[in-house]
Amino acid sequence: MNADDTRLLRIAYEEAKAGFDEGGCPIGSVLARGGEVVAQGRNQRVQKGDPIAHGEMDALRKAGRQKTYRDTTLYTSLSPCMMCTGTIIQFGIPRVVIGENKNFGGNEEFLRSKGVEVIVADDPDCIALMRRFIDEEPELWAEDIAE
């Protein structure tokens, strides 16, 4: 984690918090290049009724077409699910910074096995926000992780 990582992960957290305040799943994401935000987004399951619009997918969609992802880092407040993990690998994103994987995780080693650098920040704010969401909205959380 360098200073850019700390700053950009914070933006992902703020996206997550905005999602929480909207009544959605509080997961935010940022696609960055050279320490600059390319696009930022958040889970839109509730807001747009879109089950595929996870935080990472929303950020990548907002980023639009990119000639390459080889020089990018993807920040996400919560460890990526298998759909988003697949997208990270498919797009060739070489580096992922994860806010936390206490509340959800499991694909970190798979990403690493595909050559992706994975950093887990163990961010207390990300952990606390997800914990609160899971406690307050267990059915919505179960829906988001297909359980």
Ligand SMILES: [Zn+2]
């Ligand atoms: Zn996902």
